[in-house]
Amino acid sequence: MITVITKSTCPFCIWAKRFLDDLWKEYQEIEISGDPEMYQLYKDISGMNTVPQIFDGEAIKENLIGWYDDMISQYQSGKIFQ
Numbered sequence: 842m843i844t845v846i847t848k849s850t851c852p853f854c855i856w857a858k859r860f861l862d863d864l865w866k867e868y869q870e871i872e873i874s875g876d877p878e879m880y881q882l883y884k885d886i887s888g889m890n891t892v893p894q895i896f897d898g899e900a901i902k903e904n905l906i907g908w909y910d911d912m913i914s915q916y917q918s919g920k921i922f923q
Contacts (some may be wrong), residue, residue: 846894
């Protein structure tokens with residue numbers, strides 16, 4: 842299952858979830874708005890300062906796909922979700 846770290850006000854998070862819904866991909870959303878400790882946890886895991894943070898499986902560094910644009914480019918190149 843894909844894990845998507847999101848914030849409620851993030852348009853890229855909405856687009857990422859919509860893209861996964863369109864592909865019929867099951868995902869777990871972890872909403873971190875207003876939770877600085879959770880934000881720091883996932884920032885430390887991914888090395889990313891932004892959301893969405895998208896993981897192919899559990900939210901660990903080895904499973905990191907990246908953020909919205911990374912997911913789209915990897916999908917278009919056939920690297921993921923094929």
